[in-house]
Amino acid sequence: MTGRIAFQGELGAYSHQACAQARPGFTPVPCTTFEDVVEMTRSGEVDLGMLAVENSTYGRVADVHSLLPKAGLHIVDEAFVRVHVNLLGVKGAKLGDVREAHGHVVILPQCALFLREHGIRGVVSSDNARAAREVAEAGNPARAALASELAAEIYGLDVLARHIEDQANNTTRFLVMSRTPDHSRRAARMITTFTFRVRNIPAALYKAMGGFATNGVNMTKLESYMVGGSFTATEFYADIEGHPEDAHVARALDELRYFTSHMNILGVYPADRSRD
Numbered sequence: 018m019t020g021r022i023a024f025q026g027e028l029g030a031y032s033h034q035a036c037a038q039a040r041p042g043f044t045p046v047p048c049t050t051f052e053d054v055v056e057m058t059r060s061g062e063v064d065l066g067m068l069a070v071e072n073s074t075y076g077r078v079a080d081v082h083s084l085l086p087k088a089g090l091h092i093v094d095e096a097f098v099r100v101h102v103n104l105l106g107v108k109g110a111k112l113g114d115v116r117e118a119h120g121h122v123v124i125l126p127q128c129a130l131f132l133r134e135h136g137i138r139g140v141v142s143s144d145n146a147r148a149a150r151e152v153a154e155a156g157n158p159a160r161a162a163l164a165s166e167l168a169a170e171i172y173g174l175d176v177l178a179r180h181i182e183d184q185a186n187n188t189t190r191f192l193v194m195s196r197t198p199d200h201s202r203r204a205a206r207m208i209t210t211f212t213f214r215v216r217n218i219p220a221a222l223y224k225a226m227g228g229f230a231t232n233g234v235n236m237t238k239l240e241s242y243m244v245g246g247s248f249t250a251t252e253f254y255a256d257i258e259g260h261p262e263d264a265h266v267a268r269a270l271d272e273l274r275y276f277t278s279h280m281n282i283l284g285v286y287p288a289d290r291s292r293d
Contacts, residue, residue: 018042020064022193023054029146029168031100035191036067039096049143051081055088058194066090066194072100073188074127082254083242085192085283086212092284094193095208097291102128102187104137104178105149105169110158112177119148120163128163131181137161149174188291192284200261204287207260208237213273213280214252221276222253228272229257232265260285 022043024032036045046063048054058066068085071077102124106115118128118137125132125139132139142148148162153172161177162168169176215221229236238256259266261282274280 020044021046021062022065022067023048023057023063024067025049025051025054025069026144027146027150029149029165029171030144031098031165031189032067032069032191033146034165034167035069035096035098035189038098039067039094039191039193040065051084055084055090055194059089059196061196064195065093067096068192068194069189070192071190072123072127073186074182074184075123077240078123082240085254086252086281088194090194090196091198092192092210092286093195093199094286095289095292096191096193097289098189098191099291100124100127100182100187100189101165101180102163102182103166103169103176104131104161104181105152105164105172105174106161106177107152107156107158108173108175110161110175110177114158115161115177116159118161118163119152121145121148124163127187128181128183130183131178139163146171190289193286198282198284200285202285202287203260206258206288206292207263207285208256208288209259209261209266209285210254210256210283211270211280212252212254212283213277216276216278218276225273225276228269232269232272234259234266234269258288 019042022036023046026032027047054066057063068081070081117140119140119142122141145164146168149164149168149172152162235258240254242252
């Protein structure tokens with residue numbers, strides 16, 4: 018299978034790594050922002066989009082979660098990428114030379130312990146691969162980047178310290194987005210992702226969630242977001258195990274609809290094999 022897949026960042030970013038892992042036959046297309054990924058996918062300029070949604074150390078990528086409900090796209094796959102953080106420096110540099118490490122705001126907390134132990138100051142960059150490119154261009158041994166080994170290969174940098182992430186299981190979850198939904202696939206383990214808003218009645222959320230418990234549906238994620246900057250309007254984002262056509266899932270979703278003013282299924286897709 019071939020095509021074009023957009024991702025946020027520059028070549029060598031972890032999102033680039035996710036594209037290579039999930040869609041090895043596709044040509045990766047770098048984008049500056051998540052919004053650019055969505056727009057290129059929605060317009061048909063690319064076939065698919067790759068969006069990072071959460072990291073096991075850092076937590077959720079808030080920009081993406083707020084973007085998904087209004088993106089007009091559909092989740093067709095998920096990919097769990099083991100994120101190995103590496104300290105990359107110019108050719109010939111040593112670990113002791115480094116005074117600054119540049120990386121995305123999400124990656125800095127993932128290796129905070131290593132940076133502190135070595136007296137290295139973290140500096141925020143818009144993208145890890147961009148940080149690697151700029152370090153290569155600057156040629157300063159005191160300046161390093163926090164990025165993938167793929168970025169080191171692309172920009173001709175040395176790996177001064179390998180796998181410096183604080184958590185041994187540091188993993189990022191990505192979603193593969195498409196203009197058209199695909200609910201036809203079946204796998205031993207399926208995931209359904211949706212958003213909803215509860216009706217303005219007492220205990221509406223409690224009652225809406227009751228259908229999942231009584232029907233034996235495992236909800237793996239439930240998060241809330243303010244809508245339009247209002248403290249009274251809340252939207253919920255949820256992941257459940259199962260397919261909407263499964264009898265017990267269908268019953269649970271029917272109960273949910275009764276207590277909600279809005280519900281939108283964002284995607285039905287096979288669970289990644291790395292999912293616990």
